[in-house]
Amino acid sequence: MSLLSGKEKLAPIPSFNTIIRGFWGGSISIFILLILGKLTNHLWIMAPFGATCVILYTVAQSPLAQPRNVIFGHFISAFIGMCFLKIFGVNFLSIAFSVGGAIALMQFFRCVHPPAGANPLVILLTANTFHYEWSFLALPVLLGAIVLVLVAYCVNNFKTESKWPTYGLALWKSKSE
Template sequence: MMRGLQRLKGGGTLPPRPLLKQVLAAWFGGLLAIAAMGGLTEWTATPWLMAPFGATAVIVFGLPDSPLAQPRNVIFGHLLSTVIGLVALKLAGPHWWSMAMAVATAIAVMQVSRTVHPPAGANPLVVMLGGADWGFLVSPVLIGTLVMVAVALASNNVLAGRRYPLYWGLPNWRAGS
């Protein structure tokens, strides 16, 4: 029991504080991405924003070198999790247990496809709580992720020494690849 509690103490140190120029670049990228989707919402009267995109912006602009921030993870993580939420909603309805199953399934599918993107784990909940239909997959999910990645491609390459993305690639479904 005590040994188990000892693990809760941690033991590492805080990561270094980012440089001011990195903080400002992340701020500006997040501002542009969310503003672009907000502007599109106003212009087209179609919803382009959803809450998980705020968390996506944190990862894509604040941690652009993370595997979680790469375009394949952002786009396919959101798409796969949304499909799972839509299927669960249609098959089981919006119950606490079906939401739990949908989120757990989204986690597993993102892991197997190597497209883990934590904000996308909220998509099944957004779909099921909002009663979304299949159009939600296109707007806001697909178009929103494409806008996010496009802004990230532009803003994350402004600073010297940054390269975004680190890699592209379609999801590979083979477990050994």
């Protein structure tokens, strides 16, 4: 089948309530991060959080949208970006390998979150205009991701029968699971 054949089956149009939930969830999430930034004079937001909202509100039952994936995925990926920046500086290899390293560690720790894969790119590609300190891992990365999860908990459980999240934050499952 050709990419341009037009014979592919499109995903069904989501229900009106699902579309509205996505609109409000994404809007409220980003608005809260912006307000927190204004109130504290600290950065609470970064570009990959927009993509995180897409996943949190359109495929909330996916493993990619679960709290551990969002929080740990963003943290691990940004940590790798910071390590590559501080150790190797900004160059083609550090940019490329930081993304690969972030993917590998998210897989190893079972917290894959695709938007987090952009974190090393954000860090390394903007390092010449923004001076990154290790505190960037706390704000906006960790606390921002936690806020997104808290808002998603409220929005994704508001007047719905499906409950979110489908699993919690545990780093490792026991051997019996």
